[in-house]
Amino acid sequence: MTDRILRERIKRMQNLTERIVSYERGELTDQQTFQLFQELVDSGMIMNLQGHYQRLAAQLLEAGLISD
Numbered sequence: 001m002t003d004r005i006l007r008e009r010i011k012r013m014q015n016l017t018e019r020i021v022s023y024e025r026g027e028l029t030d031q032q033t034f035q036l037f038q039e040l041v042d043s044g045m046i047m048n049l050q051g052h053y054q055r056l057a058a059q060l061l062e063a064g065l066i067s068d
Contacts, residue, residue, distance in 0.1 A: 016036075016039065016040075016043075016045070019032070019036050020036070020049075023036055034060065034065050034066055037053075037056065037057050037060050037066050038066040038067070040053065040057065041057055041061070041066060041067075041068055
């Protein structure tokens with residue numbers, strides 16, 4: 001893996017972490033929340049998070065607000 005790819009991956013993870021913190025603080029709009037959960041599902045990271053995240057992702061999937 002090149003340094004550039006590693007730096008980009010680290011930057012994406014930091015951004016994702018910041019958005020998770022914003023979500024937990026109640027600072028995201030509905031649309032931002034849907035985007036966050038879509039990214040968590042797409043990356044597979046949803047399975048590494050607390051049950052709340054997995055349950056909400058399932059609800060959003062069922063409601064058609066995100067896709068798998």
